[in-house]
Amino acid sequence: MSLFRGSLTYARFFVDPALSEPTTGNFADRFLEKLAAHPFEPLDPEGEAAERIGWCRVGEPFETSFIYEDLFFNEFMNIGFRLDRWVVPPSLLKAKTREAETAYLAKKGRERLTKKEKAELKDMVAKKLRKQLAPTTRIVDLSWSLNDGIVRFFTHSTSVGAAMSELFRTTFGVTLVPEAPYTTAARLGLTADEETAWADLEPTILVTEETAPRERGAR
Amino acid sequence: MQLADKIEKRRFIGREFLLWLWFESEIFEETLTTKKHGDFGFWIEKEIVLSAGKEATRIKGTTPAHAREAKEALRLGKMPERATFRLVLGERESGFFLKAEALALGALTLPAVLDDGTAPTLGELGAELSAPKKKKKGAEDEAEREADGKAEAFFDRMDLTQEVEGILQELYRDFLALRLGASWEKIVVPALRDWLAGDELDADRYRVSRDKAVAARASR
Incomplete structure (x- = not known):
């Protein structure tokens, strides 16, 4: 499922127009600069980071340089969000850590490990295993409709949506509001009375004591 | 009430919106109307999932909302x-x-679109497939054509996506006009209860009342 082919599954986020970058003047150059400051950078097996996020081109996860033609489609700005994560199979990590612990104890001529030693060995084994594995990669298309302040993010995953929102805020200085019954209602415009009514809303009860016996009687 | 509460504690409104869409689609014989779009066909197909807490009922079929279990x-x-x-x-x-x-x-599926906004017929698609391919001018032209085609396809998809979103937005606007006013308890809930109980429901009468309430909100 992507921006350019197949069916579309996406979550919408609203951009407060007051907080949004004005799309006048050389806004495209500014956006390109901001994206260039937050490109996706691959995970380092020796590094401390367990996951990494960044921007890439739509449909080209390894392409992290941005040019106007690939990004802007009239009033839309299209980018790829990439999230890489180290996923070492727990059973493999456990077995290899035990092996390393046994070897360490034999070398030191001891019977027990300290808590710190255990943690260090586990970390060392995890880093070693990362060199033999590829990180899991997730790429999600994003389309920012600059005229109406809507970001369409092509997944329903709330955790990936939250990671993207954070990167979006860091990159563009804009806070995204996820679509929900209230945020959509507020965007459509609620009067003061309706705001009060919203705060007092209770779920509608469809089956009452009066209707329930009639239902049972009908069966 | 805090913004987070307005969002999180009122998510049930989304479920009531779905219920209302189901109800109106059924009593208005699968034809809904908005002031902006006029009449259009709208009905539940393939699947409906109903739940309360951890208990869920998933119904699949051509018209799942008509199933007794729904x-x-x-x-x-x-x-x-x-x-x-x-x-x-x-x-x-x-x-x-x-x-x-x-x-x-x-899983939003969009119709194929030609320049005039109509879907191609099978005959047109067949003719397109059997037509001899034009000779490529050069790699540069080819790349340009590809980019143009990509952009055109994207704009078509966005136009249609925005059209679907626009219809849902207008339906939600009408729903809110009812849900946030006195007409919900007065007009909609009694009709929903009759519909649910399988009692006879005067759809025309309901339509007049709900249209009046929606129009009153719009004129404010």
């Missing part, structure tokens, strides 16, 4: 969590599922 689930206190809809506006036909609590669209 209203039975409502009577047990379950509310629609997600439903797949078919939308027919003029020549254009789309399908999608709607997740109630996030109002999120999924």
Whole structure:
């Protein structure tokens, strides 16, 4: 499922127009600069980071340089969000850590490990295993409709949506509001009375004591 | 009330919106109307999921909302969590599922579109496939054509996506006009209860009352 082919599954986020970058003047150059400051950078097996996020081109996860033609489609700005994560199979990590612990104890001529030693060995084994594995990669298309302040993010995953929102805020200085019954209602415009009514809303009860016996009687 | 509470504690409104869409689609014989779009076909197809807490009822079929189990689930206190809809506006036909609590669209399928906004016929598609391919001018031209085609396809997809979103937005606007006013308890809830109980419902009378309430909100 992507921006350019197949069916579309996406979550919408609203951009407060007051907080949004004005799309006048050389806004495209500014956006390109901001994206260039937050490109996706691959995970380092020796590094401390367990996951990494960044921007890439739509449909080209390894392409992290941005040019106007690939990004802007009239009033839309299209980018790829990439999230890489180290996923070492727990059973493999456990077995290899035990092996390393046994070897360490034999070398030191001891019977027990300290808590710190255990943690260090586990970390060392995890880093070693990362060199033999590829990180899991997730790429999600994003389309920012600059005229109406809507970001369409092509997944329903709330955790990936939250990671993207954070990167979006860091990159563009804009806070995204996820679509929900209230945020959509507020965007459509609620009067003061309706705001009060919203705060007092209770779920509608469809089956009452009066209707329930009639239902049972009908069966 | 804090903003987070307005969002999180009122997500059930999304489920009530789905229920209302189901109800109106059924009593108005699968033809809904908005002031902006006029009449269009709108009905639940393929799947509806109703739930309350951890208990869920998933019904699949051509017209799952007509299945006995669907209203039975409502009577047990379950509310629609997600439903797949078919939308027919003029020549254009789309399908999608709607997740109630996030109002999120999924599996949105869009019709193929020609320049005049109509879907190609099978004959036209066949002719296109059998037509001899034009000789490529050069790699540069080819890349340019590809980029133009990509952009055109994207704009078509966005136009149609925005059309579907626009219809849902207008439906939600009408729903809110009813839900946030006195007409919900006065007009809609009694009609919903009759519909659920299988009692006879005067759809025309309901339409007049709800239209009046929606129009009153719009004129404010």
